[in-house]
Amino acid sequence: MTRNRQILLMSRPDPALGPTEENFALVEAPMPRPAPGEVLLETLFLSLDPYMRARMYAGANYAASATLGAPMVGNTVSRIVASEAEGHAPGEIVESAHGWQAFAAVPAKGLRKIDPTIAPVSTALGVLGMPGQTGYTALVRHGRPQPGDTVLVSAASGAVGTVVGQTARELGARAVGIAGGAAKCAFLTDELGFDAAIDHRAPDFAQRLAAACPEGVTIYFDNTGGPITAAVLPLLAPEARLLVCGTVSVDRDRPGQPQSGPGMQELLSLALVKRLTIKGFIYTDADLMALEPEFRATVSAWVRDGRMRYREDIVDGLEAAPRAFLGLFRGANFGKLLVRVAAE
Incomplete structure (x- = not known):
């Protein structure tokens, strides 16, 4: 290979339309060369995650906007093909954050080496990567599930939600998932061991959800926001914990678009009357990062012995x-969404 392939972010989304394929461009660029202290990486898998939508827009967020004319941001699992860094050899598999491109020369410092004997290397972007770490650490730290709790998670068949539900089950709580479609709901109960799964597309969704949580919801792990959250709020038990991980159903950068969801006064009234704890978080928060060693040891062991199962959607x-x-x-993926850029 003498040329590199990249997908660049060429324009910001039109607020009236939201992100489209026209915001991106596939280009060829010269093959990068590693400088001293760097390695040349060949991308094997690219992670596609909901947070990327917010990064496409200009303006304040918890992370900087993606740079126009540069490869779109994203984490990868990559193979070292050339090294100018001590302690890193060709053939090693590492996790990097060099975005949507086939090759990249990056500093070796900060790369995480991946042990392919633990699980397929793709899992470093899913169940054993950022999504899995987010689900496990936030549930343990902020949810504190105990036997007798009902843990409800939205987008439950995704990379974060599957870890949340299975972790709740391992800790003795009831696990109830919300997903889109019968196949995803069956996957949650039949393969992952959730106690119940509710299709949010069902016309009687609210009634089915209430029936699945007869004692109320003590921990709600919210990945969606919007109308799903509105249906959950009346079911929250006194002193319930509402953990806000994502708002995938709401494009907050399209203020002119109608958004359906709970009203502010409704949420505040419930918080007061039911003494709710509402906690937003980012997986890099210091208190969550402190649990990273526990996450890696615990969830790796669960994956190895089959107690933590996962699904990947690879294009x-x-x-x-x-x-x-x-x-x-649009809910088109079923499991952790990955792009296979090169063969392992």
């Missing part, structure tokens, strides 16, 4: 990334 080819990414917000 092939870097050029497939924009369309697959946009499908995230």
